[in-house]
Amino acid sequence: MIKIENVSKTYKNGTHALSNISLEIKDGEFVYIIGPTGSGKSTLIKLLNGEEVPNSGTVLVNDINVGKLRHSKVPVYRRNIGVVFQDYRLLPRKTVFENVAYAMEVVDAPRDTLRKRVREVLKLVDVADKSNVFPAELSGGQQQRVAIARAIANKPSILIADEPTGNLDPKKSDEIIRLLEKINQEEKTTILIVTHDIEIVRHHPKRTIAIDSGHITADLAGGGSI
């Protein structure tokens, strides 16, 4: 469960990223956060991920006050939040299998469990046959699938995808959203997709929160009139 209450964030350079926003996302929900560049979407992700702290208000994720987390506790907290980025951010010198396994190694998963789960998620995202290749040998869509596999390897309760289809053509974008829907249903993971691609929202209508200039301008169940 994500509960954001009266959160404001202003960066040191004076940029007002978020102004007094509040929202609640229940476990197992599939939510889009849309808005133009500079609207505050990325800041919202950074607050949820523990990368930034709010100037005021509280960010509660699974009853943890993220803004008050001690520096040393942030890595452990992140293990319950999977994040997928537009530019995939895979470790270039590790194979597909190693990239996914790395997320489980850091939590000291037993070797057998690790191997089983990595194979399972690679199969789920449909890149099981690419286990031993390096990210550079994959297409953009395949790299994003690997990034998603890595993000869900530790069975996080929340998966945040920051512009996951930003570098993909419409067909591949559609496939990625279908994959995220599948994860939402099969793994019961709360999915939060940050995007400015309205077409995706139209084709896969879900609850949509619109942000502009740091304010929530709309919160539409089932995509509403978008």
Next chain:
Amino acid sequence: MFRRLGRHIKEGFLGVGRHFGMALSSSTAVAITLTLIGVFMVLTYNLVLTTNTIESSISLSALIDYDSEDQVNLQRIEGKIKEVNGVSSVTYHSKEDEFDFYVNSNTDPELQEFYEAYRDENPFRDAYIITISDGTMLQEVTRQVEAIPGVYQVYDGGANTYKLVDVLENIRLFGGILVVALAALAIYLVYNTIHITIDNRKDEIWIMRNVGAKNGYVRAPFLVEGIIIGLFGSIVPILIIGGLYYYLYNALQGTLFGTFALAAPFPFLYYLAAVLAGTGILVGFIGSYISVCKYLRIRR
């Protein structure tokens, strides 16, 4: 715990393999600076050995009063000299020995015959030849021996000897400073090279942090990489310096200019290898540690 350690070591080796170019350039930087350090260590060590040999050959002559030449007084004086701090050996020379030495030091038989005529009126004194353990104590030993009742005079070679001791001391000090300065330079050079290596991988560090790796977990493989780079960087200098020294020692038959003895290759080269490998490992470790910490500090 051991599984994790094994994983870090494996990751470290994989890191070196997958960033071979950068690892090679870092290792080369380590090798070059360690070669310089090694050469200066060999020179300094032999210099210290030579200066110690020169210093240990410096001796004092304590001349005895004519009225203290009886057995009881001589034993007392010898005992007192041995008690002086810094004295390493005391050898008795009778006035007859001194006379013989003086006569025999002249090669002209006529002159020797001339001196022999004075044997009964021997003007020499009984003496103790004193060697000292440390050249810097020369003045102090002289002063204390001179104060012993029955000692007529102590001959220490005068100002030239003091100057020699000073020069030897400065040579040693200079050698030591040079080795320390080179070691500092090595750390700086290696830190810079490893820093560039890790700078290229800051995204990798960010990703590691983002999937929930704790700082120690991110740092460990980089430290292993640093140690491997340092260790590999020390192998070439050890082989080059060890081989060259062994060859030169044998070619020069163990002496420099036919006078100064060089340090025997073994166990000296074993110690040198251990010091160079240890320095390489330490420098690699410190270089990696500082570089990784920089990227772990920035982000929350």
